[in-house]
Amino acid sequence: MIRVFAATLALVGLSVAAQADPMSAGQRTAERLLRGDVGAIWSALTPEMQESFGSAQNLAALRDDLLAGFGNEDAILTERTDVQARHDVYTRVSRWTETSEPLELVIVFDDAERIAGFSLRPKPVAAPSPFLDYETRATLRLPVDGDWFVYWGGRDIDDNYHAVDVGQRFALDLLVMRDGQSHSGDPSQLESYHCWGQAILAPAEGVVVGAVDGLPDQAIGASDPANPVGNHVVIDFGNEEYGFLAHLQHGSLRVAKGDVVTAGQEIGLCGNSGNSSEPHLHFHMQTQPGLGQGEGLPAQFTHYRADGVRVDRGEPRKGETIQPAE
Numbered sequence: 001m002i003r004v005f006a007a008t009l010a011l012v013g014l015s016v017a018a019q020a021d022p023m024s025a026g027q028r029t030a031e032r033l034l035r036g037d038v039g040a041i042w043s044a045l046t047p048e049m050q051e052s053f054g055s056a057q058n059l060a061a062l063r064d065d066l067l068a069g070f071g072n073e074d075a076i077l078t079e080r081t082d083v084q085a086r087h088d089v090y091t092r093v094s095r096w097t098e099t100s101e102p103l104e105l106v107i108v109f110d111d112a113e114r115i116a117g118f119s120l121r122p123k124p125v126a127a128p129s130p131f132l133d134y135e136t137r138a139t140l141r142l143p144v145d146g147d148w149f150v151y152w153g154g155r156d157i158d159d160n161y162h163a164v165d166v167g168q169r170f171a172l173d174l175l176v177m178r179d180g181q182s183h184s185g186d187p188s189q190l191e192s193y194h195c196w197g198q199a200i201l202a203p204a205e206g207v208v209v210g211a212v213d214g215l216p217d218q219a220i221g222a223s224d225p226a227n228p229v230g231n232h233v234v235i236d237f238g239n240e241e242y243g244f245l246a247h248l249q250h251g252s253l254r255v256a257k258g259d260v261v262t263a264g265q266e267i268g269l270c271g272n273s274g275n276s277s278e279p280h281l282h283f284h285m286q287t288q289p290g291l292g293q294g295e296g297l298p299a300q301f302t303h304y305r306a307d308g309v310r311v312d313r314g315e316p317r318k319g320e321t322i323q324p325a326e
Helices: 022-035 038-044 047-053 056-070
Strands: 073-084 087-096 099-109 115-122 148-152 172-175 199-201 206-212 231-238 241-248 266-269 281-286 301-306 309-314 321-324
Touching: 022 038, 022 073, 022 087, 022 099, 022 115, 038 056, 047 056, 047 115, 056 099, 231 266, 241 266
Parallel strands: none
Antiparallel strands: 073 087, 087 099, 099 115, 148 172, 148 321, 172 281, 199 266, 206 231, 231 241, 241 281, 301 309, 301 321
């Protein structure tokens, strides 16, 4: 049984926290939800969330349905808070009486400290992969120049929400951070984001086997789930290694299907097309050229720096600032 009440749970981006103590706010909201204080929860919902439920009675019924399936919370295993796309996100993993697997409660707060989304579901686990010991055959350079922040990256769920997906098992989301934020100025404007319009580069020599350039960039707060990768380029590196570079800016592609590219060649600009909450670059490799086909492959990049330390060959991880090594 899974209940997800808002589409704000896979946010990308980082900014100043919406409130001074999101941990306490999350704990307080969780306890109200669990003890059935529906009136307090209802009054704290955003108008959009209230509209999605319809009434406090419907919210109460859904809460009762959840607890009927999962039982009662038995023990809290972990708690944490993150800041994603100007939202505080409280995550709590617990044991429950009527299920053998831990459950994950996620509560999302907007910048007015209102509840913008929440979910209670079995804790996601990384998809199994036969490629955990795989060594990338292509010689990959980073697909960007300058300093970029790894927002999602790594092999564990806590570092990389993509890991639940077989094809995107080892994916990366990259953006540019300055003074602890991904933007300056008006956060509702795409041009305010530091990575907007930055050059995106071919990570290795190969042949372009897919190129889409006609999709619009999404306004902040909007997304296009029907076209999840948005404008993108797929490069065949050989040896059944295909690289996907996604969410590119509308009209920015410098390559077309059939082109041969070299490592470091500009292929387009960073944008916000597709299913994206703010401008960033998504990159992953898989064994087939079609999205959702085949299986994800580790992408081991060469000659870069992570938090100032030279890496001759490695996989960038969440929280690192990376740049090509000179």
